[in-house]
Amino acid sequence: MDRINLSLLKALSENARMSYAELGKRVHLSAPAVAERIKKLEEKGVITGYRPNFNLEKMGIPITALVECQVYRTKEREFKSLIMTLDEVIExxxxxxxQAFVLKVGVTSMSSLDYLLERLIDLSDTNTKMIMSMPINENMPKNIEKVTEITDS
Incomplete structure (x- = not known):
């Protein structure tokens, strides 16, 4: 991973809709050179997708919480199958x-949260923490250049 690729990743983490021309200005490369680098990063699996960020509260989902789940012995497979079907589970x-699993959930009301927890009770003990705010909401470390081995190739 060289400095240019790291700079491209950082820029994309700030705004994934940035054009190749804009990215090129940031890293001092042409748009086609940027496109080629990004294509290689995608092929290597470094870039796995592009998604918008949502404000759940403005979408009518005012409550987000972290649910720690201590899954009962021999119930892990069933637990995993269940959570894959739960629309409220975000992550x-x-x-x-x-607590082998931590779920980030979004619900419309406290009664919806209670209903979600009731569905988990046969498979795990839960501990719920309400998310009050997210002072940091990043998808990569800010000091990526320091934590990643940089090569010039």
Missing amino acids: CYNVTGP
Whole structure:
């Protein structure tokens, strides 16, 4: 990963709709050179997609929470199958520790959250944390140049 690719990734993380010409100005390359680099980053699986960010509250989903799930022994497969069907689940992390899964959920009301938790109760113990705000909402470390090995090739 060279400095130019890191700069391209940082720029795309700020605005994935930036044109190749705009990206080229940032990294001092032509638009075709930028397009070729981005194509290679996609082929290598470094860039896995382009998605908009949403304000859930403005979409009528005012409550977001993190639900830590301590899945009962022998119920993990069933738990995974269930959460794949739950529309309220925005993200799911398999983590270390007794609460092996952390779900980020978005719901329209506290009663909707309660109903969601009831669906999980036969498969896991849960611990719910309400998300008050997100002071940092990044998809890559800000100091990416320092944490990633940089090559000049």
